[in-house]
Structure formats: C-alpha cells, structure tokens
Amino acid sequence: MTTHEITQDVVLDALTQAVTGRVLPGNAAEARLSGMNVAVEHRPDYVVHATSTADVQATVRVAKTFGLPVAVFSTGHGFVRGIDGGIALTTAGLTGVEVDEPARTARVAAGSRWRDVLDAVTPLGLAAVTGSSPDVGVVGFLLGGGMSPLAREVGFGSNYLLAADVVTGDGDLLHVDADHHPEVLRALRGGKWGLGIITSVTIRLLPLATITGGSFFAVGDDAATMFRAYADWVATAPADITTSVALLRLPPLEFLPEPLRGQYVANVRVASTRPLAEVAEAIAPLRDAAPIILDSIGEMPYAAIGAVHQDPTDPMPVLDGSTLLHTFEPQTAEALLAVAGPQSTAPLMMAEIRHLGGALGDGAHGPDSVTGRDAAFSLFVIGVPVPELFETAVPAAIRGLLEAVQPWSLGRTQANLAGAVSEAAMIDLWSPADQAHLATVRRDLDPDGRFLMPA
Numbered sequence: 001m002t003t004h005e006i007t008q009d010v011v012l013d014a015l016t017q018a019v020t021g022r023v024l025p026g027n028a029a030e031a032r033l034s035g036m037n038v039a040v041e042h043r044p045d046y047v048v049h050a051t052s053t054a055d056v057q058a059t060v061r062v063a064k065t066f067g068l069p070v071a072v073f074s075t076g077h078g079f080v081r082g083i084d085g086g087i088a089l090t091t092a093g094l095t096g097v098e099v100d101e102p103a104r105t106a107r108v109a110a111g112s113r114w115r116d117v118l119d120a121v122t123p124l125g126l127a128a129v130t131g132s133s134p135d136v137g138v139v140g141f142l143l144g145g146g147m148s149p150l151a152r153e154v155g156f157g158s159n160y161l162l163a164a165d166v167v168t169g170d171g172d173l174l175h176v177d178a179d180h181h182p183e184v185l186r187a188l189r190g191g192k193w194g195l196g197i198i199t200s201v202t203i204r205l206l207p208l209a210t211i212t213g214g215s216f217f218a219v220g221d222d223a224a225t226m227f228r229a230y231a232d233w234v235a236t237a238p239a240d241i242t243t244s245v246a247l248l249r250l251p252p253l254e255f256l257p258e259p260l261r262g263q264y265v266a267n268v269r270v271a272s273t274r275p276l277a278e279v280a281e282a283i284a285p286l287r288d289a290a291p292i293i294l295d296s297i298g299e300m301p302y303a304a305i306g307a308v309h310q311d312p313t314d315p316m317p318v319l320d321g322s323t324l325l326h327t328f329e330p331q332t333a334e335a336l337l338a339v340a341g342p343q344s345t346a347p348l349m350m351a352e353i354r355h356l357g358g359a360l361g362d363g364a365h366g367p368d369s370v371t372g373r374d375a376a377f378s379l380f381v382i383g384v385p386v387p388e389l390f391e392t393a394v395p396a397a398i399r400g401l402l403e404a405v406q407p408w409s410l411g412r413t414q415a416n417l418a419g420a421v422s423e424a425a426m427i428d429l430w431s432p433a434d435q436a437h438l439a440t441v442r443r444d445l446d447p448d449g450r451f452l453m454p455a
Contacts, residue, residue, distance in 0.1 A: 011046060011066055018058035021051040021093060033073050033088055036135075039317035039387050040079045044071065044088035051093045053165065053173060053199040059089050060197065061171035063450060071452040072197055074111055075137035080420050086452065091139075094199060099124065104205040105162060108138050110198050115306075117203075122303040127208035129157045131416075132309035139198045144416030145190040145370040149213065149271035149308040152242040152358030154206070156373075158189035159365035163202040166195070169446030173199075178366065187441040190370030191434075192415040193426070194442045194453045212279045213271040213308040214296035219259070222290040223247065223266035224341050229289030230268060230353070231333035238282055239358040241272040244309075246352040247340055249384070259293050264342045270297055271308045319383045319390045321398040321421030324375035324410040328353055335404040336379075339397075346397040347389055350382040369438060371429045372414035379405055380417050395421050426453075 008025060015023040024031035026044040033042040045068070048059045063070045069086035094111040097120040104126060108117055115134035121127065129148045131141050146157025163177035166184065174196070176184045187195050218226035230245045237243060245268050252262030268286055272279050276299050283297070300307065325332070338344075340351045356375050363373060372378070381401050383394035398421040402409070412429050413422060430438065 006066055008045070011062070011068070014062045014065065015046060015048055015059065015087075018062050019048060019050065019055040021049040021055045023048050026088070033083070033090070034315060035073070035075070035079055036077045036315050037079060037318040038315045039319065039390060040082045042073070042079075042083040042088060043085070044083045045085050046087045048087060048089050049093055050089055050091055053094070053167070056089065056091070056094075056167045056197050056199055057171045057173060059087060060167055060169065060450065063087050064170065064448065069452050070197070070450055074139060075113055075135070077136050077140060080418065083452070089197065091197070091199070097121075099126070099205075101126070104207065105202055106205055107200055107202045109200050110139050112138050114138055114141070118303050118305075121205055122209070122301065125207060125209045126205040127302045128203060128205055129154050129160050130305060131157070132306070133311035133313070134306040135311070135313045138203075139201060141416065142201060142203070143188060143190070143195065143198070144192045145372065145414060146416060147354070147356075147360070147414070148242075149269065149305055150211065150242050150273065151360055152355065153240050153273055155359035155362055155365065156190070156368075156370050158368055158370055160204040161185070161189050161201060162204055164188055164198050165200045166445070167197040167199060169196070169448055169450040177202075182367070183437070184441055184445065186367040187369055187438050189366075189368035190415065191430075191438045191441070194446065194451050195438075196445045196451065208273065208302055210299055210301055211271055211273055211305065212276045212298070213300055213305065214298055215267055215269040215308060215310070216287065216292045216295040216297065217260065217268075218266045218290045218292050219263050220342055223264055224337055225290040226266040226268065226286070226292075227337060228330065228333050229286055230266075231328060231330045233283075233285050234328060234355055237355060240274060241270065241279060241282055242355060242358070243271075243283075244269045244352060244354040246350050247336070248350050249348065257294060269308050271305070317385045317387045317390070319394050319398070319421065320381060320419030321402055322378060322380045322413040322417040322419055323402050323405065324356075324372050324413055325377040325379060325405065325408045326375065326410055327408050328355075328377040329408070332405060332408045335407075336401065339401045339404045346400065347384040347386065347393050348381060348397050348401065349384050350380070351401060352380045354378045354380070369430065369434045371412070375410055375414070378414060378417060381419075381421075
C-alpha cells in the first residue's frame, strides 16, 4: 500500500476489524487521554482500548502494516511528555490479580494498580512491594525499579518481578522468566522504556501483615528546624527504618486538615517492619527537634501503606525534576533551605529528600537494569501547579534547586523519578554496560523501533 492510500479511515477500519476493544480517532472528544498530570497533553492519531492480550498483539500488527509508532497508556502516571501521533494503546482494560498463596506469588494484568493487588493479597497476610501511592500502575512502577515506603528494608520493587508476558514489535507474545529469555527479564527489571508491551507480570509476595508507619508535621520556621534535624539524624539512621522528609507549601484548601491549610510545612514520613516501640525510640530525636502536629506514627495494616506518604490521588498539572545524591548533610540542608525554605518566594510546591541505601544497594536478587542503586538519597522537586508558569518561573526554580545541591549530586536520577526538568538525557540514567544491554534487547524485541521512547 502506498503512502497516499493510507488514510485515517483505512487505519481505523483495520484496527476495528482486528481488535475487540474500542477504537477511536485521536481527535474524537471521547478519545481524550487524561492521566495524573493534566499538564501533559496527548495527541495520538488513534486510540485503542485493549481488552485482551490478543487485542494488544493485533494492534501492534496493524501498526506494523502501516508503519505507525505505538505508545502505551495505562494509568497515565509517569508521562514526562505527551504522546504525539501514532497509536495510543490503553491497557487499562486489562485488569485482574491471581494469587498463588502457597507459592507467595501473584499474576497481575497490565492495567492493574497497586491498590488492586493490595486488595487481593493483604487479606491472606501477604504483601506486595508497592510504591508510596497505591494508585500507581503496577507495570510502570516495576519497569522503573520502584521504591516502596519500606525501600531500605525490601529493596527495589523490580527485585520481585519473576515473570512477564511481553508483546514484541512484530506482535508476537513472549513469556519471560529466569529460564525463558533471561536477558529480557534483566532489562525489564529497571530498564523502563521501549521493552515491548507488557500484558501481565508475576511478582513475588512477602509474608507481612502489618508495619509501623505514618508521618508528622512541623510548621513555618519549625519546619526548617525539623529539616535541619533530619539532616543530622539520618546520618546514623537504622538500615531497617525508611524515612523521607518533604518541604511543602500547601494551599489553603478545605480537603487539607485545618492546621496545615495554607502553611509551609516539613513532613517526615516513617516506615519499618520493626515494632512500634523500637521505631519510636529511634525517631525520638526527630520528634523532639521542634513542635510537631498531626503525628500519625503507629502500627498499621499493610493494606494502609499508602497512608505513610499520603500522595495526592486527584489529577493536577505537574512540572517536576529530580536528582540523586551521594550524601545529605547539614550543608546540603542549608543549600536547600536557601532556595526552598519558609522565607523563599520560589514557585515550588514540594522538595522531598528520600533516604535510600540499605537493601536498595543490594543486587543479590538476580541481574537487573535498575538505576540509582549507588545513591544514598534522592531529591524530588515539584513546582506550583500553575501551568502559566511552566515555561518560565517554575522550571527556573526547579533548576535553581538542582543547582544548589550540585556539590552533593550524582548528576543523574532514578528512572521512576525522572521529571520534565532533568540534569541528564534519559539514556544517561544507566551505566554504559546497562545501556548496551538495553539497546540490544530493545533492538531484538522491536527491530523497527515501533515503541516510542522518551526524548
């Protein structure tokens, strides 16, 4: 078929005949794709709502026939840039969690979110290594490595990826595990982009019913005091307690607890499998550093792990950036406070320091492609949700904060934290050896470059 014979109607007809799910032209009002970040606009030529693995395979084969690129849209988290042209293939319709309780594993369909997994496994006294928000999609989290509120104890989420079903650029279906295509499994554990289309994953579960977790807040100038105290305390923090601290400039909105509305705060988050008394003793210096409010540290069911970070679940416009740090010390805290402290007018909504290390540095779970294993901390920055400033003041403020911590920065970030404002090109997140391995796997899975990669 020549180029001039390929019209939108021809492609739409081919897709409609090939798949059982809904097929729409990209400019149709009902085809609009809206993810967590409403500032990212998607403009595909076609939208396919897959309802099965067969739909995914058929879509890829039609794309191959017409020479079209394919981009996957599941829960809509993690997009740095929008889909532009080609076919947007949504896997949100592929849901379901099958638990093998004796084996402590779960097979999870590609459109599932972590809350779906938690609902299935926690009544059995089992736990899945999820992210800080149960609203995030399972597959994207695992492909990028994935850090849990318990990260220093349990390591990267991708450590728990045992198998996957992958559709290649030719529309073939591969079952990948340690015995079948192990080079692909290594790539899927942290390689993030361009590795076929995942239709299901099998993950290892932990025998864990409860944790100690929660958070507490300090307000105004006390927030800066708490942030400084965290820099002192974290230097000798136990390896089996995972913490983070976020400087937040909160809006005066009714959904927030009254003491936090319109306030500048420091929010310290804590999670551990240790008993409450031991955790309380370990974090006592932080609790004593400044007056605190809304202290929720306590024993909680694992199903409630999302309450540790209390990440927002409603879509909003976001512009973000991040970097990995080799150290976080009092001088680092002062550099951050100079740019994003309570007296600053920079248009920043959040500056978060996460304590890494511990089990995150352990590569004993088999070959992988995880980024950030050598980092001690991460800095994640979100600008104020004002799209009118996304071309000017907000990116300038994010870059200013990243520049302020440059003496302590590794000059790159973690794949799942890579924001629109970044210090390095996406490919530079990986070591040269991992880059070479990923390039080979991507070429083998997708020789025509069908699956879109971030710029």
